[in-house]
Amino acid sequence: MPVHYVTYKGIKFPPAYNSMHSLSFAHNEFLVRDDDVFNITYPKSGTVWMTEILSLIRSHGHPSWNQSVLNSDRMPWFSTRLGLEAALSYPSPRLLTCHLPRHIFPKSFSHSTAKVIYTLRDPRDVVVSYFYFCQMCNSYEDPVSFEQFLMDFLSGECKCGLC
Numbered sequence: 001m002p003v004h005y006v007t008y009k010g011i012k013f014p015p016a017y018n019s020m021h022s023l024s025f026a027h028n029e030f031l032v033r034d035d036d037v038f039n040i041t042y043p044k045s046g047t048v049w050m051t052e053i054l055s056l057i058r059s060h061g062h063p064s065w066n067q068s069v070l071n072s073d074r075m076p077w078f079s080t081r082l083g084l085e086a087a088l089s090y091p092s093p094r095l096l097t098c099h100l101p102r103h104i105f106p107k108s109f110s111h112s113t114a115k116v117i118y119t120l121r122d123p124r125d126v127v128v129s130y131f132y133f134c135q136m137c138n139s140y141e142d143p144v145s146f147e148q149f150l151m152d153f154l155s156g157e158c159k160c161g162l163c
Contacts, residue, residue, distance in 0.1 A: 017080040019081050026104075028107060036093065037115045037116075039098075040098055040116055040117065043126075044133055045121035047119070051095075051097060052066055078097070079100050083097075127149070127153045
């Protein structure tokens with residue numbers, strides 16, 4: 001069954017998580033606080049791994065917070081439908097997560113002293129992981145073939161744009 005992606009500023013996002021409203025709000029209206037810490041990654045590049053590391057740093061190495069609270073509650077996805085509300089009510093200092101490219105990152109970021117942790121992974125590993133993830137996840141359209149997926153990935157036609 002085809003998935004009708006949400007396209008915002010030329011980037012495709014899965015509709016199960018994103019809406020035009022959540023993406024537009026994140027880009028234009030989300031107020032970045034000076035003590036915010038952003039976990040920014042391209043999909044399949046270590047998002048959850050970095051969430052665990054940053055959560056352990058925040059809890060001074062005590063694993064109980066990581067073990068008892070979902071990672072999406074510890075570091076809300078502020079550009080998604082469900083994560084936006086959580087991010088807005090999250091007490092400072094906020095730990096926040098997203099896959100947004102720079103051109104649709106919150107405009108208020110440039111007027112803040114917030115921190116960004118940007119995690120990179122070898123694109124060759126990303127494309128393989130992303131291909132298998134898209135086959136498994138109901139929120140994404142099944143790739144026709146790895147060859148087509150690779151071509152889409154290299155041209156920026158993949159979900160979340162260029163790596």
